[in-house]
Amino acid sequence: MSIRPTTKSRRVVAAASIAAALALVVTGCGGDDGGSAKAPETPSSAESSEGDKGAAEDTAAGDKVDPNVKLAEIKGQNDLLLVVNEVKRDSGGFVTVQGVIKNDGDTPVNPAAWAGNESVIVRKNLNSVGGATLVDKAGKKRYYILRDTDGRCLCTTGIRPVQPGKSIPVFMQFPAPPDTSTEVDFSIPTFTTTSLKISG
Numbered sequence: 001m002s003i004r005p006t007t008k009s010r011r012v013v014a015a016a017s018i019a020a021a022l023a024l025v026v027t028g029c030g031g032d033d034g035g036s037a038k039a040p041e042t043p044s045s046a047e048s049s050e051g052d053k054g055a056a057e058d059t060a061a062g063d064k065v066d067p068n069v070k071l072a073e074i075k076g077q078n079d080l081l082l083v084v085n086e087v088k089r090d091s092g093g094f095v096t097v098q099g100v101i102k103n104d105g106d107t108p109v110n111p112a113a114w115a116g117n118e119s120v121i122v123r124k125n126l127n128s129v130g131g132a133t134l135v136d137k138a139g140k141k142r143y144y145i146l147r148d149t150d151g152r153c154l155c156t157t158g159i160r161p162v163q164p165g166k167s168i169p170v171f172m173q174f175p176a177p178p179d180t181s182t183e184v185d186f187s188i189p190t191f192t193t194t195s196l197k198i199s200g
Helices: 004-028 051-058 119-124
Strands: 072-075 080-089 094-103 133-136 141-144 167-175 183-187 194-197
Touching (some): 080 183, 080 194
Antiparallel strands (some): 072 080, 133 183
């Protein structure tokens, strides 16, 4: 029995497979944005250098806020600026503060101090905004960021040094003051204290 026909048929099948694969590659590289075969884009080196955004976005809570809404602008050390976009009372008994920290200076800023000096927060939440607090002056009570059973704060963590000209989104979740308290003093280490109105 000759093996030549079998070898030939294998070559035909292999050639057909290669042609089909090439057709898929051509389809995937097409300019039609609506096609599902389009491969995901790999971030450029400039985009990946903005790693200070990545960690914050991974832990962001709730819906995205409107960046055009500026409830407060809080100055910090080393030419930092915290723009507060939302202070919202949630139905579950929380108050969520969301904003953006911008580096308007010429040098990178390490976020280590923002975790505060409480040992549990610092140990479990390195490079976070876990040191933030709310003070209800009417009720004479200070509120710290909520934590889960493992001691991790309900806030942005894993923040990388903020590069000059860059910004990072941040969020912090606190126990809600009584409904009668609609204004609180907000503070975070290395930034000035400011009053914020609670919505919702």
